[in-house]
Amino acid sequence: MNRRALAFAGASAAAVGAAAAWWFTDSAPYPYAQRRLLDLPLPFLTNRRLDALLAIRPGERVLEIGPGTGLQALHVAGQLGDDGRLDIIDIQDQMLDHVMSRARAAGITTITAAKADARELPFPDATFDAAYLVTVLGEIPNQAAVVRELRRVLKPAGRLVVGEFLDRHYVPIVDLLGYGNEAGLELSGRLGPPLAYFARLRPDRSPA
Template sequence: MINREEAIAKTKTIFNTASDYFDAPALSFWNRFGQQTIERLSLSSGEQVLDVCCGTGASAIPAAVRVGSNGKVLGIDIAESLLELARHKSQQQGLENIEFRYGDFENLGLKDESFDTVVCVFGIFFVPDMVAAVRELWRMVRPGGKLAITSWGKKVFEPANQIFWDAIKAERPDLYKNFTPWDRIADPASLQALLEAGGATQVEVFTEVGTHELACPEDWWTMVLGGGLRGTIDQLDPITKERIRKANIEFLRSNQINSLFVDVLYAIGQK
């Protein structure tokens, strides 16, 4: 198993670096799926919500709007540069019921059963021991409350994602990945089993099969720079990086691809 501290440090570095593109229009899917996670929870006014791996607030900010001035949202992330963006966005919207805090959610030290809802969108799979992570999140859910975990399904920005990795394999086979973190929970049964192994009850998993539209082929490269693939890109020399960028964009342009397949899984457990 991957060393936990190494995994956290690597994820922190990647997303601190990716913050320069994280909120670009080409990455509107963060807000889209964050918003849809919150909509599935039917939050009520006055609820206390914890959002771990909150990024720039894609789910935390909609949650703060839903729970109103009597509610409270705490967003946690290990990438301080993403948290700064989140704070700025929430201030722009005049939200005073939301706080963004740096932290490793496996070691938050928050009280048992202290939140009505705990949310983790596209973050659980970065933790080597996902069962322990779910157990920790579930611990903080009040009786009657909910835990929501959103993850990627089988198709994630295809066919561009496969073209990216084919180009990496051709140029730098040492960086090629046969496996992505979310592969462990990319189908409904695996995701449900994860939540139940972590103690969650009344678990339901919803599958969304959809697409992400590209305004132009270059949008894909912006997505690469603004997400987890940034960690691979930053290990390339400038000339190799440019060759891979051109190969990706040329594939999309020559094949007239203006939308990418993307599957998302929403799991909700109720205590």
Template sequence: MPIDEMNSKHDKVHHVFQTIYKKYDFMNSLISFNRHKSWRKRTMQLMNVKKGRSAIDLCCGTGDWTLALGESVGPNGHVVGLDFSDNMLEVAKMKLNETNLQNVELTQGDAMSLPFDDNSFDYATIGFGLRNVPDYLTVLKEMFRVLKPGGMAVCLETSQPTLPVYKQMYFFYFKNIMPILGKIFAGSYKEYVWLNESTQNFPNKQKLAELFKEAGFRDVEITSFMGGIAAVHKAKK
């Protein structure tokens, strides 16, 4: 992607999440029929996170996955949640303050240029955030870089159903219904139009698996949810 286009997407996405942060959790539950929580829970089961390990959660948003990772690694582990929206991080900080977790750090930063050394983490996750970055491959390469040898990268993201009729219904919902829900419940029609566009343009699960391999990962595994509405990609360094 040309530099100008990358900068334009960066600015647009930043505006979207700086705008919708107050209603983000509510809208996630509404739009996904509350399934996003069960998808993340199943993803954590697939990861089988070990106590005492370290993790970085990219594009952590309001922090739900970050906090779940903090619980899983235990008091001797360490988790970093990173996001470029300070408004989203403020919500995450409020959630963190309501817990007893002392092993979670929230920081503002860019997923395309992580402020961490090579080989720093055992796990690197990104949930419903990869589709919003200017360059998917750059982020996957950054995840690969900061992971320790043998470390695990996990992406939970919207995907594209392939079954006839179901596929058409899915795209109709995202294109026509979701922005209206955004307008009614969050006062953010244009922002949810953008989220639909980012979903439509995101690679399907096979193409995303190839990007993982191009970034250097091995043993890429795919798990689909609800006929392909969402998918987990799990891979090793």
């Protein structure tokens, strides 16, 4: 191989290495420019399965982290009745604006949006009857801190539902259960195959 070919091979290997490093380690939030993909339901992570584990009752106060374009938020808000409330928090204003504009168009008035980071939730302890996040946890560095914060804002008999899908930010259920264990949450239900699962966690010693 001549020197030019060697240099080309070296540069190509470096580029592939950099791309691989980005793929496995990048934790930037999902780009708003690619929002149309978020409107497509994910295989196995259906709203029907989310409903089965979340078991919303009218009048409850519920939190969603990272609603994206509102695939789950608009569906859940519709179950809360006039006295219920869904708080959505996201680190990107554009996602929140998008959901609120869809909610207005659908006549849904029970969603409240706030820009916040899931590692530092702007809510007092024991605020929520339920919380959920779908394909979000793996995007956030320090997932243990997110689960701890969610435990803090859940009422003692509250429930947390986490949806995870095999993409580059996938969080295996064993990792999730470890974070839950540290935070005082235990598994109380699970749906879907391991690579596209919903898991429900409840505070330890809460009524089942």
